[in-house]
Amino acid sequence: MIVMKFGGTSVQDAEAIDRVAAIVRERLHEHPVVIVSALARMTDQLLAMANAAGTGDREKTLELSRAARERHFNCASDLLGTGRFVQIHSELEEEFNALDDLLRGIVAVGELTPRTTDNIAGFGERVSSKIATAAFSVRGIHASHVDSRKCIITDSNFTRAVPQFDGTNARLNEIVSPLLKHERVPVMGGFIGSNREGISTTLGRGGSDFSAAIIGAGLNAERIEIWTDVDGMMTTDPNLCPEARRIKTISFEEAAELAYFGAKVLHPATLLPAIQKNIPVLILNSRNAKNEGTRITATAPKSKNIFKAIAAKKRITIVDIVATRMLMAHGFLKSIFEIFASHRCPVDMVSTSEVSVSVTVDSNESIAAIAADLGKLADVKYQGRKAIVCLVGENIRSTPGIAAKVFSAIPDVTIHMISQGASEINLSFVIDEADVPQAISQLHKAFFSTVDPEVFA
Ligand code: ASP
Ligand code: MG
Numbered sequence: 001m002i003v004m005k006f007g008g009t010s011v012q013d014a015e016a017i018d019r020v021a022a023i024v025r026e027r028l029h030e031h032p033v034v035i036v037s038a039l040a041r042m043t044d045q046l047l048a049m050a051n052a053a054g055t056g057d058r059e060k061t062l063e064l065s066r067a068a069r070e071r072h073f074n075c076a077s078d079l080l081g082t083g084r085f086v087q088i089h090s091e092l093e094e095e096f097n098a099l100d101d102l103l104r105g106i107v108a109v110g111e112l113t114p115r116t117t118d119n120i121a122g123f124g125e126r127v128s129s130k131i132a133t134a135a136f137s138v139r140g141i142h143a144s145h146v147d148s149r150k151c152i153i154t155d156s157n158f159t160r161a162v163p164q165f166d167g168t169n170a171r172l173n174e175i176v177s178p179l180l181k182h183e184r185v186p187v188m189g190g191f192i193g194s195n196r197e198g199i200s201t202t203l204g205r206g207g208s209d210f211s212a213a214i215i216g217a218g219l220n221a222e223r224i225e226i227w228t229d230v231d232g233m234m235t236t237d238p239n240l241c242p243e244a245r246r247i248k249t250i251s252f253e254e255a256a257e258l259a260y261f262g263a264k265v266l267h268p269a270t271l272l273p274a275i276q277k278n279i280p281v282l283i284l285n286s287r288n289a290k291n292e293g294t295r296i297t298a299t300a301p302k303s304k305n306i307f308k309a310i311a312a313k314k315r316i317t318i319v320d321i322v323a324t325r326m327l328m329a330h331g332f333l334k335s336i337f338e339i340f341a342s343h344r345c346p347v348d349m350v351s352t353s354e355v356s357v358s359v360t361v362d363s364n365e366s367i368a369a370i371a372a373d374l375g376k377l378a379d380v381k382y383q384g385r386k387a388i389v390c391l392v393g394e395n396i397r398s399t400p401g402i403a404a405k406v407f408s409a410i411p412d413v414t415i416h417m418i419s420q421g422a423s424e425i426n427l428s429f430v431i432d433e434a435d436v437p438q439a440i441s442q443l444h445k446a447f448f449s450t451v452d453p454e455v456f457a
Contacts, residue, residue: 001031001180003221005190005212009229010286011128012040014078020132021139023227023289024185028141030222031180033215034187035148036132037208038124039075042068043191050120053103054112061103069096072127079135088134092127099123114158118202121159122149125189125208133187144184151175152193152214154201161193161201163214165273168193172218180219188215210270213281217273224274226266227286232294233258235448235456236310240440245448246457247308248292251300254308257392257426260348261311271296292457300394304452306402307393310443312436315363316348316386318416319371322356322379332377333357339373349388349419349428358417360388360430386416387436390428391443397424409446413439 004027006020024034038046045068052060072092077085102119106112129145136143151171154161179186190208193201203210209226216224231246233255238244250258252275256268271281275298284293300308323332336357340347345367349360361367363384374380396402406427407415417430431439448456 001033001219001221002027003035003212003216003219003224004032004227005035005208005225006037006132006227006286007208007229008037008040008042010227011036011038011132014075016286017075017079017132017135018139019286019289020227021136021141023286024136025139025141026289028185031183032185033176033180033219033221034132034136034143034185035190035208035212035215036125036128036187037190038128039071042071042124042128043121043205046120046123047117049103050106050112050117053106054110056107056110058104058107061107062100065096065100065103072096072131076131076134079131080138084134084138088130091130095123095127095130115199118158118161119200121202122189122192122200125191129187129189136185136187142184143187144179146175146179146186146188148188148190148192148211149194149198149200151188152203152211154193154195154203156195156197156199156201158201160204161195163193163203163210163273164196165214165218167196168214169218172215176215176219206267206270209266210273213271213274216279217277220277221274221279224271224279224281225284226281227284228266229285229287230283231285231288231291232283233309235308235451236440236444237312240312240437241444243444243448245451246291247294247455248457249295249297249300249455250308251394252296252298253425254300254392254394255296257390258309258311261313261388261390268296301454303393303395303455305393305447305455306395306399306405307391307447308455309392310440310447311390311392312387312440313390314387314433314436315384316360316388316430316433317363317367317382317384318358318360318386318430319367319374319380319382320356320358321374321377322381323377324355324379335377336374339370339377342373343370345370349417349430351417351419360386360417385433386430387433388428388430389436389439389443390426391447392426394425396420396427402427405446406443410439410442413442 049064133145153167190211234244281296
């Protein structure tokens with residue numbers, strides 16, 4: 001069996017869901033389990049509803065809910081034709097009435113709890129999966145809707161619930177496997193689950209990829225397909241560098257390094273349950289289904305190119321901490337990092353010398369306050385409008401002279417900080433934001449002018 005997960009943009013309207021049905025039909029012989037996100041942007045809108053209700057704004061709440069109801073009804077009626085639409089109409093009507101009751105309840109008590117937030121946030125997947133099931137049936141696919149909340153068992157950490165794999169795997173085998181045996185196509189909402197008491201939970205924003213990995217791992221899928229709206233992962237941002245190539249195959253570790261750098265196709269951490277079982281994950285484009293996409297595997301095949309990709313992350317601030325007063329004192333780094341932690345500010349890159357420490361953080365409003373706190377320990381300077389450039393590839397481990405090659409490719413660019421991580425699969429450095437386009441295009445020319453056809457398209 002295989003898992004096919006379709007993200008929000010792949011199910012954004014009737015036309016998109018129609019394309020999805022055609023893609024699923026092509027794979028029927030492989031026994032797919034289909035997982036869908038909510039219609040594009042729906043989860044944001046549901047959370048806006050929940051928040052409006054929490055602040056007592058009844059008008060706005062019900063207006064948003066009316067719009068969501070209309071969008072789903074239009075989508076279903078465009079997809080289903082009169083006969084089948086009449087059937088699902090009352091079912092959807094009931095769901096949306098229950099949503100409105102819940103929202104009115106929140107307005108009445110004037111309090112929005114994490115538990116109720118999850119109930120509302122997961123609504124989008126509950127209805128999108130029902131509409132997709134009906135659309136598949138009308139198109140001749142023997143689809144069966146499965147309520148993911150009966151299968152994905154989590155703890156009670158609402159809004160970021162953690163799956164309980166024993167319970168989940170047992171349920172998947174009990175509920176989903178028999179459907180596959182009877183040649184049915186199970187259709188499930190991503191993102192949602194429930195705790196042991198049956199109360200609805202969600203796996204955190206973007207959680208549908210996680211659902212796909214959990215379900216694929218639980219059912220020992222041959223592969224997991226993540227269908228989105230781009231052709232896969234690229235050697236660099238095509239907006240910065242039109243010569244960017246599609247990466248055909250990448251290791252999980254490489255993909256994880258890139259995820260931080262806005263290569264926002266997906267967050268590989270969520271694929272872990274699948275990668276640990278050696279199940280390959282493919283990123284595919286539902287608007288261009290013929291494209292091979294990108295294959296993420298536990299270990300990538302060897303590449304003739306040193307790097308797999310070059311990424312840049314803007315809006316970075318460098319904080320320089322010069323420790324004249326604390327020179328040689330032990331526990332200095334600890335006290336510095338405690339200050340960042342107390343402001344809930346993650347530190348990304350660190351570089352130290354005997355008397356100074358430089359760190360990078362995502363530019364944010366707390367930097368002035370953090371600098372003030374650090375100022376009690378040391379002299380502090382900070383500079384924004386920086387960018388981290390990151391080159392990723394497992395060949396970094398085994399290729400000598402890489403730094404020389406990299407920095408001689410960008411002779412005119414000022415380098416503020418350098419880091420080669422212990423993982424030895426990324427080389428990162430900090431430059432001025434304004435230098436990013438030049439640096440990316442020079443580096444891409446230096447390292448991707450000729451590419452290994454096994455690894456790059
Ligand atoms: N619909 C959820 C979200 O937008 C989950 C997902 O699409 O992955 O976060
Ligand atoms: Mg997503």
